[in-house]
Amino acid sequence: MNLNVYRCDGKLLAIDCGIGFGGPENPEIEVMVPDPVWLAERRDRLVGLVITHAHEDHVGAVAHLWPMLRCPIYAGPFVSAVLRRKLGEAGLLGEAKITTVPLSGRIKLPNFDLEFLRVAHSVPEAQAVAIRTRHGIVVHTGDWKLDPDPLIGEPTDEAAFARLGEEGVLAMVCDSTNALVEGHSGSEAEVRRNLTAIIRSLKGRVAVSCFATNVARVESITRAAMAAGRQVALFGRSLRNAEAAARECGYLTDIPPYVPEDEAGFIPDDNLLLICTGSQGEPRSALAKIGADTHPQIALGEGDTVIFSSRMIPGNERGILLLQDQLARRGCKVMTADDHMVHVSGHPARDELRRLYQLVKPKYAVPVHGEWRHLSEHAALAKELQAIPVLVEDGDVLQLAPGRPDVVEGVPTGRLAVDNGRLLPINGGVLAARKRMLFNGVVMASFAVDEAGRVRGTPVVSAPGLLDGDEHIGAQLAADLARAVGELPNGLRREDDALREAARAVLRKAIGRRLRKRPNVEVHLLRV
Ligand SMILES: [Zn+2]
Numbered sequence: 001m002n003l004n005v006y007r008c009d010g011k012l013l014a015i016d017c018g019i020g021f022g023g024p025e026n027p028e029i030e031v032m033v034p035d036p037v038w039l040a041e042r043r044d045r046l047v048g049l050v051i052t053h054a055h056e057d058h059v060g061a062v063a064h065l066w067p068m069l070r071c072p073i074y075a076g077p078f079v080s081a082v083l084r085r086k087l088g089e090a091g092l093l094g095e096a097k098i099t100t101v102p103l104s105g106r107i108k109l110p111n112f113d114l115e116f117l118r119v120a121h122s123v124p125e126a127q128a129v130a131i132r133t134r135h136g137i138v139v140h141t142g143d144w145k146l147d148p149d150p151l152i153g154e155p156t157d158e159a160a161f162a163r164l165g166e167e168g169v170l171a172m173v174c175d176s177t178n179a180l181v182e183g184h185s186g187s188e189a190e191v192r193r194n195l196t197a198i199i200r201s202l203k204g205r206v207a208v209s210c211f212a213t214n215v216a217r218v219e220s221i222t223r224a225a226m227a228a229g230r231q232v233a234l235f236g237r238s239l240r241n242a243e244a245a246a247r248e249c250g251y252l253t254d255i256p257p258y259v260p261e262d263e264a265g266f267i268p269d270d271n272l273l274l275i276c277t278g279s280q281g282e283p284r285s286a287l288a289k290i291g292a293d294t295h296p297q298i299a300l301g302e303g304d305t306v307i308f309s310s311r312m313i314p315g316n317e318r319g320i321l322l323l324q325d326q327l328a329r330r331g332c333k334v335m336t337a338d339d340h341m342v343h344v345s346g347h348p349a350r351d352e353l354r355r356l357y358q359l360v361k362p363k364y365a366v367p368v369h370g371e372w373r374h375l376s377e378h379a380a381l382a383k384e385l386q387a388i389p390v391l392v393e394d395g396d397v398l399q400l401a402p403g404r405p406d407v408v409e410g411v412p413t414g415r416l417a418v419d420n421g422r423l424l425p426i427n428g429g430v431l432a433a434r435k436r437m438l439f440n441g442v443v444m445a446s447f448a449v450d451e452a453g454r455v456r457g458t459p460v461v462s463a464p465g466l467l468d469g470d471e472h473i474g475a476q477l478a479a480d481l482a483r484a485v486g487e488l489p490n491g492l493r494r495e496d497d498a499l500r501e502a503a504r505a506v507l508r509k510a511i512g513r514r515l516r517k518r519p520n521v522e523v524h525l526l527r528v
Pocket of ligand 1: 143
């Protein structure tokens with residue numbers, strides 16, 4: 001998840017605004033966005049938000065956070081097409097202004113003169129940004145790779161990077177995702193050749209899963225299917241959205257319309273190929289429904305094949321392996337990048353990093369994207385290539401000029417969970433309570449007392465998820481509660497807080513003794 005901010009002579013420029021996923025440490029959260037509080041408080045100085053490419057971890061949070069930032073947005077044509085759909089779904093299209101900058105274009109904002117540079121990546125039209133300021137040039141690479149044959153769009157514009165190198169680059173803020181991988185990331189063209197050979201050899205229904213915005217991959221799968229005499233259907237909303245954005249920008253033009261989901265089931269098995277969302281095991285995706293055999297339109301089974309044309313994003317392994325297992329149980333043959341060459345990474349391996357450093361020759365290197373291990377390996381490599389590396393963490397303010405680069409300030413950062421349209425701090429009260437309930441359950445008690453604090457009627461205690469259906473224990477807990485309240489000194493019984501606390505304490509203790517759990521205890525007191 002990305003949200004980068006550059007500051008020059010008092011003005012601020014934001015680059016990318018993406019989402020992340022909750023993952024195994026945050027099972028109560030599906031989607032997270034950066035907490036923009038620091039930036040939102042200074043939005044009068046924010047000259048714009050630039051989006052480098054259409055991946056969710058770079059563009060996915062715009063519709064969530066724009067209402068707090070309310071700044072102009074600048075992006076290339078494909079990002080604009082994708083973003084307009086997202087803002088439209090959020091009802092923000094009338095308010096948020098997107099300026100579509102032509103590829104390799106240049107825009108001047110107050111204190112920042114921006115030049116876009118085309119890079120190859122696993123999405124159409126990814127671009128790096130050269131930020132010219134009166135203090136020097138900073139190259140923000142975004143996600144990139146070198147691919148002589150990216151199939152869609154042009155290869156990385158090495159001449160433009162070399163030109164910047166000649167002009168003199170102060171610092172390069174660069175992708176570290178594959179900084180531990182020796183060699184080269186490989187070419188999209190090689191994946192197309194392999195998919196074509198594999199799909200030609202298959203019988204039965206074939207489903208291929210990949211990232212929706214990897215338009216080159218979608219095109220490769222489609223062409224491989226057509227070469228094998230198969231018709232192609234897209235399964236999943238994000239694939240259809242990406243297809244629409246791609247066609248709008250002049251891609252996939254000679255691909256015939258895809259078969260609608262509700263017609264795919266009528267095509268003979270050997271003549272059908274599905275492209276599905278769900279390569280990361282996302283629970284509501286088309287492939288997850290097919291794996292669970294709950295998809296309303298299509299089923300896969302014995303003799304069919306599912307190809308995962310993607311990598312596992314760290315944190316998603318478990319969900320993906322479970323899905324692959326489910327598909328195998330149904331009788332499907334499952335092929336992945338581990339056993340077949342059906343995927344290449346969109347990020348630079350070490351040879352590609354070397355090449356870019358040789359072209360750009362930055363004075364300073366700021367590795368970003370990846371865990372600390374990736375950043376530090378990238379830093380070591382940059383040093384070998386004559387750049388001075390500077391490592392930063394989330395919230396660090398790195399002063400690049402004037403003087404020697406140094407972290408001069410820390411600003412508050414954090415993450416917000418997207419919870420059905422609300423944004424909640426992930427360490428805040430609501431989600432902390434939910435997480436506690438998830439692991440320890442919740443106990444709810446209601447009781448009535450008269451003015452003197454004597455219990456009236458019978459207290460009710462329930463504990464869904466802890467004591468389901470066990471009325472006997474519920475009644476015992478209610479009796480424990482009534483006794484504890486009855487034992488309070490007269491004076492305290494007139495105070496609501498004291499009554500509630502006494503009830504809470506006795507329930508906590510009783511549940512702890514019986515179940516060895518520390519649940520959330522909610523007490524409702526009624527004075528009658
Ligand atoms: Zn990306």
